[in-house]
Structures are given as C-alpha cells and as structure tokens.
C-alpha cells in the first residue's frame with residue numbers, strides 16, 4: 413500500500429510505502445519514504 417508524500421501533498425511525486433509492522437506498533441498507519449522537495453530544500457517556511 414502506498415500513499416502520496418505527506419510532506420508536500422504529493423507535489424514531489426514521491427510515493428511512500430506503508431510499513432505494516434510499524435503500523436501495528438503505533439496502531440496507526442505508518443508510512444516510510446522521502447520527500448524529494450524536502451531533501452532538496454533545507455528549510456521550508
């Protein structure tokens with residue numbers, strides 16, 4: 413299961429992958445991935 417990047421609402425086009433084991437630990441959906449925009453820009457806002 414994947415979702416769009418939560419950091420930029422999918423603007424970077426990166427998909428984050430759901431980590432089932434982590435989701436069970438946190439009892440919530442846990443996604444792992446990297447934001448291409450956030451990785452490029454050091455400071456936002």
Ligand SMILES: [Zn+2]
Nearest residue numbers: 417420424447
């Ligand atoms: Zn992003």
